[in-house]
Amino acid sequence: MSRGAASGPVVRPVTIEEDQRPATPPGIVRVEVAGLSKSYESDRGPVTALEGIDLQIHDSEFLTVLGPSGCGKSTLLKCIAGLEPVSAGRILIDGKAVTRPPADLGIVFQRDLLLDWRTNLQNVLISVEFLGLKPRDFEERARQLLDLFGLAGYEDRYPWELSGGMRQRVAICRALVDNPGFLLMDEPFGALDAMTRDELNLELQRIWLRDKKTALFITHSVPEAVFLSDRIIVMDRNPGRIAAEFVVDLPRPRTLADRETQPFIRYSAEIRATITGLGIIRNG
Numbered sequence: 001m002s003r004g005a006a007s008g009p010v011v012r013p014v015t016i017e018e019d020q021r022p023a024t025p026p027g028i029v030r031v032e033v034a035g036l037s038k039s040y041e042s043d044r045g046p047v048t049a050l051e052g053i054d055l056q057i058h059d060s061e062f063l064t065v066l067g068p069s070g071c072g073k074s075t076l077l078k079c080i081a082g083l084e085p086v087s088a089g090r091i092l093i094d095g096k097a098v099t100r101p102p103a104d105l106g107i108v109f110q111r112d113l114l115l116d117w118r119t120n121l122q123n124v125l126i127s128v129e130f131l132g133l134k135p136r137d138f139e140e141r142a143r144q145l146l147d148l149f150g151l152a153g154y155e156d157r158y159p160w161e162l163s164g165g166m167r168q169r170v171a172i173c174r175a176l177v178d179n180p181g182f183l184l185m186d187e188p189f190g191a192l193d194a195m196t197r198d199e200l201n202l203e204l205q206r207i208w209l210r211d212k213k214t215a216l217f218i219t220h221s222v223p224e225a226v227f228l229s230d231r232i233i234v235m236d237r238n239p240g241r242i243a244a245e246f247v248v249d250l251p252r253p254r255t256l257a258d259r260e261t262q263p264f265i266r267y268s269a270e271i272r273a274t275i276t277g278l279g280i281i282r283n284g
């Protein structure tokens, strides 16, 4: 189930039976990150946020990056999204070097970044406007998405009238409205209460199972990572690097009750043990 990254520490031996399968799922490689390093300039000199990252994301794969604060998760996402230049290495999406944000990309951040003076429907359509497309052509899809995320009737209301969870649903609809091939999500549910987070995990799984978009998801939560992912990358910090990788071979659709089952608990336990074993988080 798990394996150490080539240059990282070796993780504990595999304990779950299904690892006759290849460690990396088969399929077309959509995103290829090779030898990626990223440093920022700061008042106190350069900060190495990422070093020697090698990573592939396959077509229709749901990949989650899990790691402690400051290990470079957001930096990795921003580099893949073309929002930050890399210091070394390369990133290819569908074989093309990323030099600026690709059009075929939807992004959701922890803060929803909705514009309070625009209606929810108009907020969803912003990404279409940015792409220079006609909002009217996407209005039906925007309405369908809002409906799918339980926001029918709120199209002409404003973000300030919504709860945090509802706002984040609008932000997800905005990322999906032009039907991008890739979905990048940077801790989208990090600011939400536990129940709303559960609901949104289910809704995200539902839409991912329907559309099978290639997804990169960032979280600090081990159960959330296991619930949503095909594969989980665990990162370590100083400098940010890949420390371990897990293939999550649990049937879908997954239910919230599945989190109480033995296979789910074993995945969570093994990931936590790896995180503790790597010294990323101390156990007590």
Ligand SMILES: Nc1ncnc2c1ncn2[C@@H]1O[C@H](COP(=O)(O)OP(=O)(O)OP(=O)(O)O)[C@@H](O)[C@H]1O
Pocket: 040, 041, 042, 047, 048, 049, 067, 068, 069, 070, 071, 072, 073, 074, 075, 076, 240
């Ligand atoms: N614009 C910047 N200028 C200087 N240093 C930065 C900048 N952005 C990030 N860093 C540094 O790079 C490192 C990685 O930051 P990053 O935000 O990618 O981590 P993270 O894993 O996403 O953290 P968190 O989980 O807290 O959001 C940190 O040491 C951070 O201080």
